[in-house]
Amino acid sequence: MMTDNLSKTLCIRRGITAVIGSGGKTTLLRELARELSACGSVILTTSTHIRPFPDLPCLASFSPDSLENEAVIRSRLSVSPLLCIGTPAKEGKLSAPPLPFDHLARLADYVLIEADGSRGLPIKAHRGGEPVIPDGTRRIILLAGFSGFGKPVRNAVHVPERFLALTGAGEQDLLTPELCGEAIQKEHLADVIVLNQADDLHCPDSALRTETLSLCRRFAKKTDLPVFAGSLREHFLIRIDRES
Template identity: 25%
Template structure:
């Protein structure tokens, strides 16, 4: 079983619709794109979007069939099986970013799609994150959460690689355990309504012993250690 198959097996829902929120840091956009292609190739109607901000599709290739930044054009589009769509709105203040559709329509943009994947957090390109009061932005409709950590953070000073962190502590296995346990940490916003997993990405940047230790961290949620770019896991 490869990485994407494993993730799919863990987040599947009894519902007819899979609505995924990707939180944390360390490869959220890459994971959203990879999952979008995965579910599209299985014949699903797939929607990619955000509840926060993402790169603007003017400058970033989301590898979808259709891109919409206009609300009326999006709603006039009828998706087909085996098709993926990106719907975001223009960021007036920053041309390099796109923002979430307005709150009033977030719950209805999912209607015509089998799989919807939201990037639901922001980390300013850092591989790890401590959350503020306002994030992650998890909607009531989401039934699956992928909480991510980028392993490029391992061995560095927390203040350098963890958004929201000022500590000089070195990021190690104990730090990741604290990140799981902290109410502002990796699992913030996740509840019993979610099929949730913890995904440690970029495992090819650490040695095998450390990677194996990650799988034994204490949590109620499944832990996956892998590389989304290579679609492999340990």
Template identity: 45%
Template sequence: MKLQDALGIPRGITSVIGGGGKTTLLSVLARELACGGATVALTTSTHFLPFEGMPALSGPGEWDATASPIACFASPTKEGKLTVPACGIPALAEAADYVLVEADGSKRLPLKAHADWEPAVPEGSKRCVLVLGGSGFGRPVREAVHRPELFCELAGCEGDADATPELVAAAIAAEAASGRIAPDVVVINQAEDPRVARAARDFAVALRVHGFGASVLAGSIRDAELFACG
């Protein structure tokens, strides 16, 4: 099954939030959509790193979509990262069939707890995908989670706890209950590893116990191979 179909990606703006695998998801999904004849704008509402071989454009006026169906739109920062494009995200939605937005940051860690001001999902987003790096399951929270103190508060655990599937599910359910996040689908990346695949299934069961209704998929984003959990 194509990523577009597995994730239910509609035309318009899709936001990707969470931990490890967001940028890879944007890249793989963009190539898939472009192969289907669509035009795709890659951008961010926070910060991301440049895409290899793809210059950052300031707006649709710089884009020849007939020559390059995929383009990155962003503004450079002094730190070498890219941030929100000068043209704004709504302008991209008028110029491209699909706008894929990295709407969160995780300091390159596999898991993430969100502060009150996060994630930065843009207005008009039609789909929100929450990505979890499966390599974080079972590791100490302080090593695997961006904002570990907040994670422990949400999950109701101590600071020396491991990020078990059950605690990760509890933290996500608490964030959803507070209105901080509202993902349509959760993707557990790196689940080509059998250990991670088992953890993904345990996570999906725990999430249902908390009454969280979003669908859960797991697998390899890089290989565009996902399976339903639960």
């Protein structure tokens, strides 16, 4: 199944959605925010850290009075249905806003949260206390980067020591779809997985597409979660059938 509507494919409901993992969180958040703002109001924020979206309206200055902050957010959303919110942090990033996330969910139809950090690596394993999922979250989407397959674990995985503990692999071992799927299954942190960067699934070269699809299926067979694979930048995902 191909999709041109990511929010519908990933079953995004009103309320809080958290995006975790690695390999495309920012792209997914942007695409979901763009889609959902066509049918409701959207707050884009973080429970950890996020870089501001330079082309999106942003609120990063707050009053000590929470009621005043809520009034400002309502006013901004009445002008634009999409608003990025966060508290200024180091290196130009934003950290979590001062308002509780359940309050934000009363101010906007959809609250999209980046709830994980990965330092740009394609795969993420999680330490204790990670990811930071707010209470009341209705959907958790885990991103994994297809580009990590075939690379040494130490070069492809953020928090490799946790990944090694989960899988028994060595840090010099090549990252296989099976190892990645095994680690994600053992953590079991999400409702659905997006295997991003599998661009060749959309390739007219049937040999490349077949090879990529085979790797995606090998990954999917190691987890009981729904798996979609493809390219978020191309707005292309397919549901991976484990049985074929």
